[in-house]
Amino acid sequence: MSTSSIRRRTTAFGTAGALVTATLIAGAVSAPVASATTPADGQGHARGWDREARGAAVAAARAARAGIDWADCAADWNLPKPIQCGYVTVPLDYAEPYGKQIKLAVDRIGNTGSAGERQGALVYNPGGPGASGLRFPARVTNKSAVWAKTAKAYDFVGFDPRGVGHSAPISCADPQEFVKAPKADPVPGSEADKRAQRALAREYAEGCLERSGEMLPHMTTPNTARDLDVIRAALGEKKLNYLGVSYGTYLGAVYGTLFPGHVRRMVVDSVVNPSRDKIWYQANLDQDVAFEGRWKDWQDWVAANDAAYHLGDTRAEVQDQWLKLRATAAKEPLGGVVGPAELISFFQSAPYYDSAWASTAEIFSKYVAGDTQALVDAAAPDLSDTAGNASAENGNAVYTAVECTDAKWPTDWKTWDRDNTRLHRDHPFMTWANAWMNLPCATWPVKQQTPLNVKTGKGLPPVLIVQSERDAATPYEGAVELHRRFEGSRLITERDAGSHGVTGLVNPCVNDRVDTYLLTGKVDARDVTCAPHATPKP
Numbered sequence: 001m002s003t004s005s006i007r008r009r010t011t012a013f014g015t016a017g018a019l020v021t022a023t024l025i026a027g028a029v030s031a032p033v034a035s036a037t038t039p040a041d042g043q044g045h046a047r048g049w050d051r052e053a054r055g056a057a058v059a060a061a062r063a064a065r066a067g068i069d070w071a072d073c074a075a076d077w078n079l080p081k082p083i084q085c086g087y088v089t090v091p092l093d094y095a096e097p098y099g100k101q102i103k104l105a106v107d108r109i110g111n112t113g114s115a116g117e118r119q120g121a122l123v124y125n126p127g128g129p130g131a132s133g134l135r136f137p138a139r140v141t142n143k144s145a146v147w148a149k150t151a152k153a154y155d156f157v158g159f160d161p162r163g164v165g166h167s168a169p170i171s172c173a174d175p176q177e178f179v180k181a182p183k184a185d186p187v188p189g190s191e192a193d194k195r196a197q198r199a200l201a202r203e204y205a206e207g208c209l210e211r212s213g214e215m216l217p218h219m220t221t222p223n224t225a226r227d228l229d230v231i232r233a234a235l236g237e238k239k240l241n242y243l244g245v246s247y248g249t250y251l252g253a254v255y256g257t258l259f260p261g262h263v264r265r266m267v268v269d270s271v272v273n274p275s276r277d278k279i280w281y282q283a284n285l286d287q288d289v290a291f292e293g294r295w296k297d298w299q300d301w302v303a304a305n306d307a308a309y310h311l312g313d314t315r316a317e318v319q320d321q322w323l324k325l326r327a328t329a330a331k332e333p334l335g336g337v338v339g340p341a342e343l344i345s346f347f348q349s350a351p352y353y354d355s356a357w358a359s360t361a362e363i364f365s366k367y368v369a370g371d372t373q374a375l376v377d378a379a380a381p382d383l384s385d386t387a388g389n390a391s392a393e394n395g396n397a398v399y400t401a402v403e404c405t406d407a408k409w410p411t412d413w414k415t416w417d418r419d420n421t422r423l424h425r426d427h428p429f430m431t432w433a434n435a436w437m438n439l440p441c442a443t444w445p446v447k448q449q450t451p452l453n454v455k456t457g458k459g460l461p462p463v464l465i466v467q468s469e470r471d472a473a474t475p476y477e478g479a480v481e482l483h484r485r486f487e488g489s490r491l492i493t494e495r496d497a498g499s500h501g502v503t504g505l506v507n508p509c510v511n512d513r514v515d516t517y518l519l520t521g522k523v524d525a526r527d528v529t530c531a532p533h534a535t536p537k538p
Contacts, residue, residue: 113152127246260457470498
């Protein structure tokens with residue numbers, strides 16, 4: 001499952017490279033090539049890492065000289081002035097830095113403080129994989145109070161990662177077909193249902209190859225991390241200041257491993273477990289368990305506010321209403337378009353984000369009171385929104401391409417069937433929907449890589465890790481694992497909370513520490529546990 005975007009497929013995560021010359025490196029803003037470490041992990045492809053490290057240094061040196069031609073953003077990018085936009089050129093394949101190039105879209109807004117207060121650029125990734133970061137500078141134009149202090153010191157810089165949006169976008173299916181509803185019920189009722197879903201997954205993987213075959217082998221997190229370093233160099237920054245949320249934490253972890261000496265400040269929020277054993281098959285199974293827990297948290301909240309929603313005053317009663325709704329939609333899709341798959345797509349926003357608790361409960365309440373249309377309007381696709389549908393399809397394509405290419409997945413259906421059948425028994429809310437979303441990885445048409453061994457390297461400064469205790473999309477154990485791997489890191493835990501993405505919420509215990517770290521580089525002497533942010537009001 002995507003760790004930031006909640007759009008879903010099933011319901012709607014060469015030749016020899018050129019050597020780098022000493023003069024080329026000397027002309028770069030980037031640190032020496034040795035900082036792009038070769039993983040000493042016994043994987044047997046150190047030579048490939050060497051070539052890609054050299055290629056990354058070539059690309060960074062080139063970008064440092066070229067800079068970025070900033071200009072007003074195109075009108076259809078919907079980014080308000082004074083945000084500016086531009087492009088950074090990177091190799092498609094870092095082992096061939098003089099081969100085919102692609103352009104990555106970037107944007108920025110200058111720091112709001114004085115020139116003396118400026119500390120450089122803060123580069124942001126919101127996750128996915130497949131999400132665009134171009135809205136990040138809008139936190140300044142929207143006058144976000146949470147980010148006001150940091151904005152005084154930093155230019156806010158966003159980008160579309162490779163394959164996303166305006167950065168050589170990839171596709172795996174026709175967008176209008178992709179969003180059509182109703183989809184099949186994710187929970188299989190028979191072996192025939194499973195065979196049908198398996199056929200759809202294989203067809204989707206084949207569509208990725210047909211529509212985006214040239215890009216697929218290079219749609220990996222290490223390549224996106226190399227892109228991030230080229231962006232750093234193009235910005236004229238000797239070291240990177242970085243904020244990553246959700247999948248953006250794994251991108252940060254990989255960047256910190258490949259380029260430890262290039263990191264100045266790094267905040268990672270809602271952490272993907274970086275263990276090789278988790279990337280990516282097991283990580284998705286872990287999500288299914290965590291989503292069930294957070295789904296129950298939401299139901300408890302709804303029950304506690306029964307005076308507002310009238311859905312039952314116990315979790316069991318709220319769950320009964322959900323099961324009744326689901327059975328009704330399975331028998332006959334609401335409005336002809338909202339079946340169980342579309343319901344899961346809509347309702348999963350509640351376990352993702354506290355900010356969706358009240359709105360989700362309100363629409364559910366209206367349905368139970370007899371207003372079906374409100375739920376249909378919220379959960380059905382809008383076929384007239386061709387731009388939004390194209391964006392949703394692109395985001396899902398990138399999600400699939402990165403997770404399937406990053407790591408080896410089980411190819412034996414018996415493994416998938418066994419694991420998901422077992423999990424579904426106690427964690428039914430999300431398990432099968434998540435399985436079908438990821439199943440294209442079982443028949444992925446390009447070589448699958450071995451994940452990087454995330455670890456501390458020479459020069460890596462303290463990294464600030466922020467995590468809520470009951471996060472569904474990125475379970476808490478991921479933050480603990482990254483904390484263990486990055487020596488000197490500090491972990492801020494938001495206790496008894498579970499919203500995905502903590503740094504954007506109002507919680508002074510968290511906000512003040514993030515500000516202090518970004519402004520001074522200082523972290524607490526030990527890990528910190530914060531009380532939860534305010535509970536949503538009905």
